[in-house]
Amino acid sequence: MIDTFASIVKEEIAENIKSCHYFTVQADEAKDVSKTEQLALVVRFYNEISHCIQECFISFTPMSSLDAAYITGIILKTLEKLGLDYKSSLVGLGFDGASVMSGGISGVQKRIKEKAPFASYLHCYGHKLNLVLTIVAKNVPQSSEFCSLLEEVYLVSNAVVREKFLSIQREMSPEEQIRELQHLSDTRWWCRTTSCENALLHLECIIRLLKETSADDTGARAVSARGLLAQMDAEFVCLLKFFSEILGNINKVSQQLQDKQADLGKATKLISCLREDLADLCPAGQTFLHKDDLKSFALSYSVKQSDLKHELPSVKKLLQKELQPPTSLVEFLSFNHPYKSAFDCLYRLLLIAVTLPVTSASCERSFSKMEIVKTFLGNSVTSERLSNTALLSIESKWAETIFVANGDTYLEIMGQYL
Incomplete structure (x- = not known):
């Protein structure tokens, strides 16, 4: 039944894509719980009837190889199964910056362009923004030192003393929501924003935690706590406020870039807004x-x-x-x-x-659904069932539109395909 419903939804999506002049493809890969590499495929197109941009999840496909030729074959075969004319209608490819995908000599984008000459490759704007920020943060001494210090505070507050940190928050800020610091990841810039905001909100709690840790504990943890206390001076507080404000603005741009309705014009304006240069856009x-x-x-x-x-x-x-x-x-x-x-x-x-795609965020969002469908207890689910279940969940609005249209019932529609 799941497979049949998924086939109906996929056919409806394909018919809508065919009615448009152009479409683009987004692709990304991730490992599921059974350590199988899954390639997520999303198609983006403009609906001239509703005058809106649509990004539709198509499928998860297991990959036995990660070379460019194999991935290219999966993408083109999937488009052929949908009956899409990629040779003349495919105008864009949205991937991350991995060399196997973005390579201009033998990468996936180059191989697809040989089959579809109008398919221009666009590096995900979200990834590009993240890469720029990461490089800048590492090359500006004050920024690099501040991030390292904030990471050390996270490591102390997230170890054995985590429960103590939470109890201090309940005691000192009973009306405030309990928050934890975030690990500073290079690939997820939003965690720096969250970490700065949480540290600024509960700065007094962090200082008290470090004081109690340095007094009560012994060994490396106490030494680390004393060292952090010595560095949390007026300059640290100023930097914390500064980065909380700056990173908050950057995070808003990053979130808007991930919007399905975002286009190249909006992305350019958002990035230019950070540089205060919107006049000619x-x-x-x-x-x-x-x-x-x-x-x-x-x-x-x-x-x-x-x-x-x-x-x-x-x-x-x-x-x-x-x-x-x-x-x-x-x-x-x-x-x-x-x-x-x-x-x-x-x-x-x-x-x-x-x-043209702005980011590959829709592919990354689909991986969250993959983790819900394929769990440790249900890791024996087949790849086809995983893909179809995810399709029905992610594109539930399409399913609702199809199965409620013209008063048809589920059984009547099922009867047409069984």
Whole structure:
């Protein structure tokens, strides 16, 4: 029954993708509880009827090899099973920066581009932001030292004295939520934000914990506690407040980049906002719809430069007559929809632009569902059952729409496929 329902949902998703001009693919891999490498595949497309971007989970596929040729074969075979024309309609690939995926000579993106010439590779913006922040944090002495000190505080508070730390919080801050410090991971930047916020909120509790630990304990833990106390001076408090504010702003951008509705225009604005440089990114900017800026993008997708050159001035005039001009790519695409036959080249470029993936967050979110479906007690579940169960759970809205449509019951729909 699960497999049948999943097939119905997958067919419906495939039909919606086929009705669109373009689509993009996101892929990422992770190990399940049985240590089997699973490749998650997500398809992103723009629905011209509802005027919104959709990212749909397609499948988990077990991998017996991690080389580029094998992964490329899995992705292309999955698209073929869905009946999707990837040779002309696949316009983007969203992967992380692993060399096997991003390699420009023999990586997955290069091999797929040989089959689908319009499939441009985009490195996940979330990963790029995380990489930049990690490198900067390690190369600025004050930042590196502060993060190391915060990690040492975490190690002390998360050891045997953890329960003592929690009891001190209950005693000193009974009305506040009990919080723990986070391990500072290089791949999950949000944990630094959470750690700074929790440390700032319960700074007095941390100082008291270190004092009691240095007085009551003996050996290495007491020595570590005394060393940390000596370094938690006014400068540390200032840095803690500074990083809490800065990292909070960065974390908001990171969370918004993971939104399914995020497009390249929104991602560019969010990143530029951190650098305080938004002037030329909105429709009021001087470089908006500038033919030179669109030239390379148009060439990548074989759009005629001569036609595009004539369309841009007319679109600008239409925008000037609007009381509320569009502020995002999706809004601008919706604005151009009634004129798509007149401005065919620009409309095509806008469709591609909103379809291109910003992050591979949807793939990573699917791994959370994989951990729920395939547990230690249920690790004998087959790969097909894992994929189908995850599909029904992740794409539950599609299932609800299909099975409630036209008053059909589950049994009536099942009868059409059994």
